[in-house]
Amino acid sequence: AKDLHHSCQWGSGIRWGNDPTDTGMQRLALSEEDKSVRDWFIQTMKDLKCDITIDEMGNIFAVRPGRRKDVPATFIGSHLDTQPTGGRYDGILGVLSGVEALKRMDEMGLETEGGVGVVNWTNEEGARFPVSMIASGVWAECIPLSKAHNLKEVPTVASLPTAASAPETMKSALEKIHYLGDVPCSYKSTPMAAHFELHIEQGPHLISAGQRVGVVTAVQAYRWFRLKIIGRDTHTGTTAFEHRADALYAFAQMMVRAREVAAAKGCLASVGIIEVAPGSVNTVPGQVSFSLDIRGPETELVVEVEKELRSNFDKIAAAEGAGIGKPCRVEWTLDFDSPAVKFHKDCIDCVQQSAHAVVADAPVADTEALVRPIMSGAGHDSVFTSKRVPTSMIFVPCKDGLSHHPEEFSSADDCATGASVILQAVVRYDRK
Amino acid sequence: AKDLHHSCQWGSGIRWGNDPTDTGMQRLALSEEDKSVRDWFIQTMKDLKCDITIDEMGNIFAVRPGRRKDVPATFIGSHLDTQPTGGRYDGILGVLSGVEALKRMDEMGLETEGGVGVVNWTNEEGARFPVSMIASGVWAECIPLSKAHNLKEVPTVASLPTAASAPETMKSALEKIHYLGDVPCSYKSTPMAAHFELHIEQGPHLISAGQRVGVVTAVQAYRWFRLKIIGRDTHTGTTAFEHRADALYAFAQMMVRAREVAAAKGCLASVGIIEVAPGSVNTVPGQVSFSLDIRGPETELVVEVEKELRSNFDKIAAAEGAGIGKPCRVEWTLDFDSPAVKFHKDCIDCVQQSAHAVVADAPVADTEALVRPIMSGAGHDSVFTSKRVPTSMIFVPCKDGLSHHPEEFSSADDCATGASVILQAVVRYDRK
């Protein structure tokens, strides 16, 4: 926990309380702040006698060697980047629990069969470069390196260091902070025996139920789209409603409809980014661009919501400009597709056993009840590692289920419990 | 008409056809392009032997002296600034018809009792500096000079020359292009006998009815607001709808509601600008700011729409975050208030008589029917001059009623008809 808050000095964000650590984080991927925390991470791991590898996506792998050199290491991984108004736990806890695990192993003089590694994945959030988990996606060879290198930053994301100049690509941003490594970004070049990830739940289930550990068995599906609505610029004062092709009014109806359609199928649909043109008080906007994030427990459900929304949005767009105005037009671009994931039984078992062992001496009657299986609503780098190596995750509770918010909070106790579980899980896996 | 297109070389915008003049305009107030056209305007008026005055708001008054020096001049006025995606007629036609009128008077060797002036008002559009008609408003002493000088540009308006640096104020922008005059901006320092303005209708009535001239008798009321919705940033993937305080979803419902409420009262409500924070695909926006433009034929109707929307928006905001989320909050700021206007009978009479005289030899049976009284949906500088001196306006048809759009178009014939009417109206008024 000391290390966790120490690492938050780079990019600490909006203050919400009086304690020195009562701030959020704004450490966008590949920003100057991200560079500083990366430098710190590498130095810390070198001090722990780890071997360091940096790949073409700026992923940093630090390995504590085991007895055998011929088998890949078992990894603990997550990310050090944050949302523009993020907190101190999302991702950071995962990487720092790895650092902590290695320290404890050293203290205990623990030797492992294979090595044990800690990995910091680049741009997991997808906040600055709008594809989440992109660097673990390239590692898993699910996303082409060139697509990732050419991905442009979101120009309007808050507090970007480079808002003024032309948008950076991931490659130019990697070069700028000197984190464009030369090792190929691939599970073939940097293999793993398994990948474990500790994360705050980011939802209210554990905290509401008073439970301590979530054994994550699955991750829900999601798709990210960019949509553009093309209408017609016209005067707000002289153009009757029926003569408008008002792209923003069409958007408003679409967003309302999206929630209805998603809710009816137990899914989520959210808009996080919107831009209008030309952007003048007295001109009806002729163009609107926005992001759409659709999620659901099954891949098919997300596909169904998308399908319904495509036909609904077309109808809404056609209805605008029913008079002498022209109707609007909608264009969809799929930016990212993450099907539902089921984690690996062996990893889940190791986590489950470790969790029960760690909570065993809690001062409650039924310690079994402190642990539960759970599905992740958010995507994580483990989604991509699971495509190539046995993977699973551990959740710990967070206040109000709040995340992607400066007040995101997980108690020192909960963080420590999670760190103990992941350490045990890795050791158990190594001994299998 | 030649002068009109000549003057459009500075700031010509989006191309929509093959003809050299088939482009829109993007000449934001006090931009470099605006400086160029101002320089041209002054040189042209000096060549016509006019006396030039530039006041503290950068308004340019050019006067062709009359026989008597002891009475103020009768003015023809409008504006040379445009929307970011504007056309070649809105405002520009009004100023250029003044230039044309003075040229014709010289050709005819016409002497007038009082002088005849042409005025170019600054930032009529309210696109760059978001208060429309602000400089005629200061001249009429309806808007304080300091408020106008301190007004900041809209940072996101398309194609701003200075988007990168800190937003300019009107005063800094005036200084930058050397148009901060030292004559006080007031009807007391630069008096007028009357103000006439020729404008495209910006609506479909004249063109649909095949009519040639609108005798503008009134201008509808409007109010401009800036609204802010404050919700709570949270994760799009892990936060159930009922736990959100989604400021953008609240906005979407408000915009849909605004149209319903306005339509029910025969009014208009429009949103032209919107910004969200933090602006990340997977963060539910905790903050939305937007512009709201409410218009109606009577001041009271606009006030009623505002009142209904205030209570409706509060309800919508309160309903978000019905679960563990917090409800949203809405804040309103009134930026601009323009009550309904009735123009002056003497001016209306001059325009009416002139219009009938000009269309008298049109090749149709009922030339009377080519002229009609009409109300303006848009605000114009004449709104403010009417508070201090007899004022009225002339409308000519424009294609599809389209305005604030690059394809805005008025035929050379219609422009010439308008110019003839305004010249006659001024001469008639001078002789009264």
Ligand SMILES: NC(=O)NCCC(=O)O
């Ligand atoms: N855990 C997390 O916030 N990941 C970002 C990807 C997502 O939006 O689910």
Ligand SMILES: NC(=O)NCCC(=O)O
């Ligand atoms: N005529 C015109 O477009 N004026 C701008 C002010 C308004 O929005 O009505």
